Amino acid sequence: MAIIDHHEAAVDGGDLVLSEATARDYFELLKPRVMSLVVFTALAGLVLAPGHINPIIGVIALLCIAVGAGASGALNMWYDADIDAVMSRTAKRPIPSGRIRPREALAFGLTLSAFSVAILGLAVNWLSAGLLAFTIFFYAVIYTMWLKRSTPQNIVIGGAAGAFPPMIGWACVTGGVSVESIVLFLITFLWTPAHFWALALFKMKDYADVGVPMLPNVAGEKTTKHQIMIYAVLTAIISVVPSCLGFASLGYGIFAAAMGAAFVWYSVGVLRMPEGDRAMVPAKKLFAYSIFYLFAIFAGLMIDRALMAAGWSL
Amino acid sequence: MEMVTLSDKQKKSRRGRNIALAVVLAALVALFYVITLVKIAGGMVG
Numbered sequence: 601m602a603i604i605d606h607h608e609a610a611v612d613g614g615d616l617v618l619s620e621a622t623a624r625d626y627f628e629l630l631k632p633r634v635m636s637l638v639v640f641t642a643l644a645g646l647v648l649a650p651g652h653i654n655p656i657i658g659v660i661a662l663l664c665i666a667v668g669a670g671a672s673g674a675l676n677m678w679y680d681a682d683i684d685a686v687m688s689r690t691a692k693r694p695i696p697s698g699r700i701r702p703r704e705a706l707a708f709g710l711t712l713s714a715f716s717v718a719i720l721g722l723a724v725n726w727l728s729a730g731l732l733a734f735t736i737f738f739y740a741v742i743y744t745m746w747l748k749r750s751t752p753q754n755i756v757i758g759g760a761a762g763a764f765p766p767m768i769g770w771a772c773v774t775g776g777v778s779v780e781s782i783v784l785f786l787i788t789f790l791w792t793p794a795h796f797w798a799l800a801l802f803k804m805k806d807y808a809d810v811g812v813p814m815l816p817n818v819a820g821e822k823t824t825k826h827q828i829m830i831y832a833v834l835t836a837i838i839s840v841v842p843s844c845l846g847f848a849s850l851g852y853g854i855f856a857a858a859m860g861a862a863f864v865w866y867s868v869g870v871l872r873m874p875e876g877d878r879a880m881v882p883a884k885k886l887f888a889y890s891i892f893y894l895f896a897i898f899a900g901l902m903i904d905r906a907l908m909a910a911g912w913s914l
Numbered sequence: 915m916e917m918v919t920l921s922d923k924q925k926k927s928r929r930g931r932n933i934a935l936a937v938v939l940a941a942l943v944a945l946f947y948v949i950t951l952v953k954i955a956g957g958m959v960g
Contacts, residue, residue: 618920620927623934656952660945715942723949 621704625694629677629705630670630712637894638669638765644898645769645784647905648847653724653773661724661772665765668716668732672761674709675740678702680748683810689803709740720772728771735764749811752818755800759792760785766898780847786838787897793831794867795890797824801870802880802887825871828886832867836860839897849913852904856897863893 642665646658653661677684677695685696694700713736721729743758751757763785770781800807800814801824807814816824839860843853866889869882907913920928 618918618924619931620924622927622930626931626934654952654956656948660949663945719945719949723953 619701619704621694621700625699626708628694629674629700629708630667631673631676632670634673634762635666635670637891638762639666640895641784641788641898642666642765642769644902645766645771645781646773647769647902648766648780648784649770649773651773657723658772661720661728661769664716664720664723665732665768667712668720668736669765671709671712671716672736672739674705674712675736676744678705678709679740679744681705683812686810687803687806689806724772725775727775727777728768731764731768731771735761735768738764750813752813752815754813755796756793759789759796762792763788780842780845783838783841783845784901786841787835788894790831790835790838791890791894794828794835794863795887795894797828797831798870798883798887798890800824801883821875825873829864829867829871832864836864842901848901848904849908851907851913852900855900855904859893859896859900863889866890 639662642662646653646661677693680690681693681695681702684690684693690696695702695705713733717729717733717736720732739758739761743754743761747754747758766784766788767777767781770784771777774781797815800816801821804814804816804821808817815827819827836857837860839856840853842848843850843856848856866882866886870886873880873882904913
């Protein structure tokens with residue numbers, strides 16, 4: 601046993617480990633950028649759902665959804681630490697860089713998962729808590745542990761995890777799931793493949809190095825470009841559906857159609873990209889635009905709802 | 915028994931983690947307090 605300033609030291613594999621991890625390192629485990637997208641889409645679910653929720657309970661619901669999403673990010677980083685260490689995009693994450701030990705990340709992720717689900721259930725309702733628990737399970741177990749390393753369709757199915765937050769937000773207000781909340785789910789679900797495969801195209805070498813079967817590595821660039829095109833078209837179509845179903849105005853529909861047309865146009869740019877193009881500028885442009893697109897669509901839905909409430913809508 | 919002295923960086927990071935944990939625990943107490951108030955007020959209105 602070693603005595604460190606009157607505290608016991610952690611012993612890992614016989615070696616004394618003195619942590620230099622900061623609170624910021626733990627925050628980084630939560631994947632804050634992904635969390636911001638989750639919070640934003642969950643907020644859209646809360647705003648668009650019919651009915652009323654106490655604003656304080658609404659903020660607590662968002663906090664729980666954000667922490668739950670962060671927890672699944674921490675569990676993902678715990679499991680993927682071996683491949684994160686090899687890929688340039690992820691090598692500086694807290695675990696591969698040695699700032700946080702894997703079992704600390706695991707404990708952190710499990711604790712936050714349990715607290716976020718329990719508090720959402722106690723404060724809001726148990727359906728939304730159940731959906732949040734399923735989302736964490738889906739991302740950490742179904743996607744990270746199973747699909748990611750076994751099939752090129754990993755992010756198509758795994759994309760469901762990122763698509764659940766607006767449905768959870770909706771369930772927080774209504775206590776149920778409806779066609780409208782499924783449409784909100786489908787917007788992110790169908791958007792994910794085009795978004796992620798654009799990234800996979802220009803990070804192909806990284807994924808090949810770690811043996812993750814991303815579509816460009818398994819099926820080739822040509823097939824990936826066609827698949828991106830198909831999903832971009834599907835995303836553009838589903839984004840207009842809220843107007844068709846009447847829970848968004850015609851004005852939103854026109855906006856979504858224009859945004860969707862641009863999404864398809866950027867995908868056409870990727871389709872025309874020559875095979876073996878090293879710079880892959882069109883794929884990088886599509887990736888950047890896809891992030892902007894999703895924020896714009898959900899922002900558009902919320903603004904539209906505010907305008908409808910004020911009687912200014914088309 | 916081996917004696918180990920923490921470096922300044924290790925002491926600083928440990929202090930930072932402790933403060934963050936204290937803030938989270940205090941926030942959790944406040945959160946449960948607020949949830950209780952809202953639930954009680956909602957029950958009275960109902």
